[in-house]
Amino acid sequence: MLNVVLPAVSLLVGIALVLNGVRLLMGPSTVDRILALDTMYINSIALIVLLGLYFATDMYFEAALLIAMLGFVSTAALAKYLLRGDIIE
Numbered sequence: 001m002l003n004v005v006l007p008a009v010s011l012l013v014g015i016a017l018v019l020n021g022v023r024l025l026m027g028p029s030t031v032d033r034i035l036a037l038d039t040m041y042i043n044s045i046a047l048i049v050l051l052g053l054y055f056a057t058d059m060y061f062e063a064a065l066l067i068a069m070l071g072f073v074s075t076a077a078l079a080k081y082l083l084r085g086d087i088i089e
Helices: 002-026 030-055 059-084
Strands: none
Touching (some): 002 030
């Protein structure tokens, strides 16, 4: 059962990544583009976790954790840039 569900869910997450990429390229404002980028890294984390479940290894989970930390920091830096116009004070 898991061999059927994991590829189907991976396909759906891949479609979500493509749609977020379209929003990233065609977003009407900078805030929409940042939100699309934030959603893309969350979807990529989900895809990596699904790959870790499919291949039954722990290394994918560590990579997902690293992407989560980098995504949080980049989102916070972009939000600070939008608010103040400068990242480092």
